[in-house]
Amino acid sequence: MNTARLNQGIPLLLNGVSKRYGNNLVLNALDLHIAAGQFIAVVGRSGGGKSTLLRLLAGLESPNGGALLAGNTPLAEIQHDTRMMFQDARLLPWKSVIDNVGLGLKGRWREAAQQALQSVGLEHRASEWPAALSGGQKQRVALARALVHQPGLLLLDEPLGALDALTRLEMQALITELWQRYGFTVVLVTHDVSEAVAMADRVLLIEEGKIGLDLAIDVPRPRRLGSVRLAELEEEVLNRVMKRGESEATALPRTRHA
Numbered sequence: 742m743n744t745a746r747l748n749q750g751i752p753l754l755l756n757g758v759s760k761r762y763g764n765n766l767v768l769n770a771l772d773l774h775i776a777a778g779q780f781i782a783v784v785g786r787s788g789g790g791k792s793t794l795l796r797l798l799a800g801l802e803s804p805n806g807g808a809l810l811a812g813n814t815p816l817a818e819i820q821h822d823t824r825m826m827f828q829d830a831r832l833l834p835w836k837s838v839i840d841n842v843g844l845g846l847k848g849r850w851r852e853a854a855q856q857a858l859q860s861v862g863l864e865h866r867a868s869e870w871p872a873a874l875s876g877g878q879k880q881r882v883a884l885a886r887a888l889v890h891q892p893g894l895l896l897l898d899e900p901l902g903a904l905d906a907l908t909r910l911e912m913q914a915l916i917t918e919l920w921q922r923y924g925f926t927v928v929l930v931t932h933d934v935s936e937a938v939a940m941a942d943r944v945l946l947i948e949e950g951k952i953g954l955d956l957a958i959d960v961p962r963p964r965r966l967g968s969v970r971l972a973e974l975e976e977e978v979l980n981r982v983m984k985r986g987e988s989e990a991t992a993l994p995r996t997r998h999a
């Protein structure tokens with residue numbers, strides 16, 4: 742991939758990061774290094790701490806121990822360089838599409854917002870209300886609202902989870918294309934292992950509060966849907982998740998599905 746990158750992604754360094762809620766130790770002295778501009782996907786069992794990790798990276802929560810750094814700088818000091826996207830687009834219904842994208846911008850914001858809308862293919866819907874858009878289009882607007890700030894770090898919390906299969910594939914391609922063009926660092930939390938291996942440079946599995954698996958996705962881009970290597974990597978991640986589940990589930994009654 743030789744696409745010229747427009748801005749620099751943020752490198753991330755997590756040193757012994759712990760997070761607990763009461764007696765529940767969700768992240769246990771987690772160490773992690775992410776290079777500038779890398780695309781990371783985080784998978785793991787429900788309740789394993791994926792969203793907690795993302796909220797810590799976003800500065801929405803503080804760790805109970807350890808440090809989160811961007812290079813040598815505490816991540817909290819450059820939080821303005823971070824944007825987040827969720828499963829729901831969280832658009833303001835009383836503002837037009839372009840006003841949603843330009844929220845918080847000053848000066849010649851309209852031009853920048855229009856450009857961001859163009860990069861997600863929705864420049865022709867700028868003056869409409871969010872209610873007039875489909876779920877996939879709303880997520881495109883949410884993506885434009887993140888891009889307009891030229892983030893160094895884009896945090897994605899299951900942003901495609903509510904979309905139908907085809908729209909989901911289109912959004913995967915769009916996010917990957919924009920990441921290649923702009924060069925920000927991405928941390929994507931997803932339940933969909935095939936999505937994780939199709940999009941990311943590295944897939945991380947969170948297990949018992951630590952990184953249980955750190956798998957490099959050695960498949961050149963653009964990636965071909967249905968590639969044998971992607972399927973092998975997907976199986977490797979799934980086997981790892983299921984193996985852990987099997988040993989946990991031995992004491993539980995088994996239900997067989999036809």
Ligand SMILES: Nc1ncnc2c1ncn2[C@@H]1O[C@H](COP(=O)(O)OP(=O)(O)OP(=O)(O)O)[C@@H](O)[C@H]1O
Pocket residue numbers: 762765767785786787788789790791792793794
């Ligand atoms: N604000 C909170 N207060 C108390 N417990 C919390 C809070 N947020 C998360 N937890 C707990 O921390 C654990 C990890 O939650 P988290 O949402 O990070 O998991 P997850 O891997 O993203 O799960 P899922 O895949 O189901 O979204 C869970 O046991 C959850 O109940």
